[in-house]
Amino acid sequence: MNGFFTLWKILLLLRVLNNFIYAKMNPLKRNRAAEKQGMLSMNFIGIEASALPYSKGTAPSFIQHSIEGRWALLAHQRINVIDCFGYSIHYVGQMKLPEKPENLHDALRRAKGTFAYYVVQNELLYVGTDPMGFYPLYFTSSQNIPLAFSTSLTHLKRRFKNLTPNWDAWNLMLNGEDLLGDMTTIKEFRRLREGEVLCYSLNPSAVSQRTISFPFYKTPEQVSDDEFIEQGNTILTDVLSTLMGEEENNLIPLTAGHDSRRIANAAKQLGIPFNSITQSTRHATNCDVDTLVGRQTAELLGIPDSRYQHLPMPSNETIITQTLEKDYWTGFETPAHEWSVNMLHAIPRDSLICDGIVGDQIVTNSVYYNFKKEMESASNDTSAIVDFIVKKKNILPLNSVEQERRRSLIEASVKEYIDDEHTMIRHTVFNHTRRNTAAWYYPFLAKGNRVCLPFADLDFFHHGLSMSLDRKRDKLWQRTCIEAINPELASLHSTRDRHSSEYWREQGAAYVPRDKLTFTPEQVKIPKQILMKLERSFSERILDTIGLKLMPNKVIKSWAWRYLPLQRFAIFLDWLEEDETSLPVLSEGTPPFISNRALSSSTVTSFPC
Template structure:
């Protein structure tokens, strides 16, 4: 009788992929999707994609990759590339069949939509250091080995899971849903406490994110993991921030900007807020005479003051650069955008709900999008709490764990279903356990929790295909310089960001912003924000059939469930329960909207069937 392994080697494994629920609008999502098996031949079919999705697929004997295409390139290359020629079989390199690459590298300058040859040549080589923000998948050893490589700080997400004796992988967890998936209770509780999913879990049990700075290799014999980037190599933050140090930090940032600008992209776009992080990028672009445009979404700060939109417009008028203020749409349209945001984020974040308002105002050509994420880590000390830097190293993570995962949800969530706060906190601390001791320990904890899973995730998922989002503050040389300085000397109001602006760019620094709100600025009305949130809440109600038909009674204590029923009857006052009800309904809506993407089948499958050695290109329903 054949063993299972013999059967898998001699008979093709047939997989079917069906697209998940897509937004109703024309958002062009950017993604990589793939499957690999250590021994079986794969035959993969997929359903017709939505009209807004342009894809390119490649396959060999035991692997398959599907990726989005850029709408701005006439050649139509995707994010996955088959390697061929003498370099791919060079004796001093492992034979590489293919590479999929999303993001960018600075040394040499390549990005998602660079020439395939440049991308292939880089990943054929041996590199001890990868300066950039990216996710890479390599198929080597004639298809017998699959490799995942993440950037130093793990900003670019890449997920994987076991399936049918092999692996499924994607840059977005929403493309990896299978039948009978279960919600991951620990990741879900982290989301409820922090508004995003910290760590390497996902909201689906058994589906994981590739850790930061890591190479994972899979072969028939098992899995190996090594760190290509060592956190212990980072400075501990013992240098005093003198004037010479501020000059050194400024030079490092300007060098980072120069490296970003070497990336060959048609245009430059700056999402400009009222903070110092984007303002330093503004000064760098404007002073160089680089053609760029800036977008500012009019959101309200501190007692509903109009800071971002007002002062960005004033700066643009006085300094002379192309700028547009984007107004948030009416409540019903905002709720529709929020539904789109939740789908694209796979509900892994509840922050930056305004982000998609920029979508219709993006340039109709490929752009470098300059994101200020990381400025609060390297220039503003993350959590901004002095005692997190001065307390004993052995106590820092415990303090952060108690601050992030408190007991407030214990009186609301049913202990029969949910893990305890203690077990969730232990999981978070296990994720952070390898952070090196030193004064920067809490800043690094902020980076790998709030920064990696919050703002960075938004830009990764909500910028449409064809553009390249860059993070100058995460340039490795800049990180090494700025982390060398004592974080206590970067606490507000004398942050490194503010001091660099004041010292080298006083004209830009002089304008008020979210960290320097004028005393004469009058508070605004909370009504517009409340109306938009109420529209989003009603949308969640509709999706989940809240409160009676969504299973909420099994997730909550009896008292909390009774309160939720009262809230449903008086939605106008529901904003008081927003802090706990919104993430909970978000999880339920995700579950209801979830569709199984991958199945195993032995039947003949209709649709597009991938044959070994072929390359497939589709746009909507047109198959070539």
């Protein structure tokens, strides 16, 4: 018996010693016990302490971190904390630090996931995101207002008055283009870019704010077709294992695209548990292709009914209200994605939404696949690329001066990425993909969910650059990569297939009549100052004056392509003028701005502020 206790003591001592050595060797320590207590916050905001009286609605109980009395870091609920080389990294979203980092900043620049963070080191406050910049982070850039930053443009706007519209941003968006670089819809705010970190000095005698850029990618060596397929599938497996492997609330939305089925197939092979959901949508052919293929994918992968949910299309009144909510919670940064908001009805809070929407643009580089002829002539020619972008979308041109301004903005952005044949890819990924395509999930963050974007991982971006463009113009590489693992899954239809409405209905897709949904004249009136900025024909002037006065509903419905963007802009201007500083900091409730204009109950939030 004495020998047994002696052996037990030796083993216990070895275990304690092993844990001590591991702690010394591994500088990354995650507070998992704290994560299990209550819900985590998905947004935070930092405000100069001196500005707190200026910002109404500030409750001391929200303060997570007070730094040197100069900054107040606030979150509605708890924030994740992870220790790295003795420094506490506070973060929201999902962050996985690399093994054996060289130092704190090396760990942050190589971290995986979609996240935003802040950390204090040597009297400096660093605020950043994932290296690719997909988690939103906004900050004040005007000398006329206090220093502040937030993961939500909406929450940042609520803390200030007398803000002004960014006409450059709306000049682009009214013509179907994307926000570029660090611009936002509000002139006084900027968004942190890819490969950047904010640095605020805690020393009163030093420069208060600066932005630090760091190199985070380089064009890799070109690979063969077989290598591209093998490496891509390996990267996906590694990323999903890292980001989804330890999670309990994984959710994979299934659509008719290749991206979502590729993620679901890989997760299934890895034995990672997940739930799935498909939202009915209206395809360009007036058919619900997503439901058709989403259900086929779920059946083929053997996803049980208990883990798969299908949501029908909501009423028109609900869609219009959800469009308003989407605009509000994205800061009016994208005209797309209103269809996704309805899924919030069925998604449990704190879900990790594993979505592939950005994959086609990063892996296949669909701009080359969709516009083969145009891209062949553009190549690395700045002027040709700019011509292609400007001419492709010229929906609501402003006056000639503004049109020239729009071209100069696009040209300056393209020149930032001029280097080799991948210029258009980089420009697309860090503007269209990052600022527009990925913006669908901002309302989901507002309701306490996290997002996992496997194809936005830095390794996948490098992977996308490892194949020459001449091999990307004629093949959908997402489909090809699936085919190497699951040929039957790859053979299912996708939204990339060019078929008629009759064909889709023969395959079993439901027909969804197209209804031109716009806001009602009672919800918003388009001010003359907006119409006056447009370059208009005589007939358009008649529509904008007599038509909107005598038959507003009919005119707006008949020319929805023209008036819906103008309605969105008008609503945005109303939002800027509305004083929301009295709303509680980071409030998740339905704001009066939404409830006063809604045609149905709120989806993003379920209770008033």
